[in-house]
Amino acid sequence: MRFDVISLFPDMFSVVRDLGVTGRAYKQQLWSLGLWNPRDFTHDIHRTVDDRPYGGGPGMVMMAEPLEQAVDAARASRSDAEPAPVVLMSPTGKRYDQGVAQQLADSTGAILICGRYEGVDQRFIDRCVTHELSLGDYVLSGGEIAALAIIDSVVRLLPGALNDADSALQDSFNATLTGLLDSPHYTRPDTYQGLAVPPELMSGHHVNIAQWRRRQSLALTARRRPDLIVAARRDGLLSKADEAFLKSLDASVIQP
Ligand code: SAH
Numbered sequence: 001m002r003f004d005v006i007s008l009f010p011d012m013f014s015v016v017r018d019l020g021v022t023g024r025a026y027k028q029q030l031w032s033l034g035l036w037n038p039r040d041f042t043h044d045i046h047r048t049v050d051d052r053p054y055g056g057g058p059g060m061v062m063m064a065e066p067l068e069q070a071v072d073a074a075r076a077s078r079s080d081a082e083p084a085p086v087v088l089m090s091p092t093g094k095r096y097d098q099g100v101a102q103q104l105a106d107s108t109g110a111i112l113i114c115g116r117y118e119g120v121d122q123r124f125i126d127r128c129v130t131h132e133l134s135l136g137d138y139v140l141s142g143g144e145i146a147a148l149a150i151i152d153s154v155v156r157l158l159p160g161a162l163n164d165a166d167s168a169l170q171d172s173f174n175a176t177l178t179g180l181l182d183s184p185h186y187t188r189p190d191t192y193q194g195l196a197v198p199p200e201l202m203s204g205h206h207v208n209i210a211q212w213r214r215r216q217s218l219a220l221t222a223r224r225r226p227d228l229i230v231a232a233r234r235d236g237l238l239s240k241a242d243e244a245f246l247k248s249l250d251a252s253v254i255q256p
Contacts, residue, residue: 001031004074007114010035012144016151025161038066060117064124080108085130088113089143093132098173105157114143178237183216
């Protein structure tokens with residue numbers, strides 16, 4: 001797995017390269033990282049990467065040529081059998097989610113483009129970009145935080161990245177939880193500030209623990225993300241027991 005990132009702020013990527021789960025996976029060579037600064041692909045003394053927008057308006061636009069040359073250099077450094085996707089971080093792109101993370105985790109990686117200012121020249125998008133992804137319905141100052149989120153969420157899915165092989169399987173949105181939200185977690189002490197750990201988790205009875213967690217997931221998802229319940233039902237992923245439990249929930253709990 002290799003990510004190549006085109007960014008005016010390549011230093012920001014030390015966060016995923018050096019720290020935590022992704023840092024450990026990097027040391028284990030589960031993934032590699034290429035950083036490409038469009039400024040290194042300029043040919044004027046000021047190393048200009050942006051200019052004013054045609055048609056007027058505020059802000060600056062990233063110029064096509066330094067971006068395209070950076071993508072060419074990134075492509076040339078890769079050894080994919082198929083050309084790697086060139087993915088622009090963009091609030092106008094498809095919303096990023098766990099399904100896309102899993103697709104990327106099953107691939108050889110991607111070239112991620114981080115915009116800055118008002119965005120990038122459309123002709124660069126038309127010529128070079130194969131996918132556009134949005135982190136969510138809000139505007140960041142640059143694509144770096146979106147690219148960091150993508151790299152982090154993909155790398156933790158790589159086999160061997162997490163200590164406990166099962167722990168990614170139990171996360172929210174995972175297919176083994178049929179796309180539901182995760183259940184609550186507790187650790188020592190047994191009682192904290194007068195609050196006890198739910199007795200089901202203390203029982204040592206694996207079937208009861210699994211049932212408690214499943215019901216917590218169902219109730220939480222019904223309350224906070226009823227759209228995920230609808231999707232799981234549509235995909236035939238809810239058991240009879242799940243449906244019976246959902247029915248038993250107070251109608252007010254199922255309201256979003
Ligand atoms: N004018 C643009 C916003 C530009 S923000 C618009 O209104 O759509 C500058 C850069 O930040 C963008 O080019 C993009 O690369 C990145 N960015 C901002 N918000 C983002 C989001 N929600 N998801 C992914 N990238 C985002």
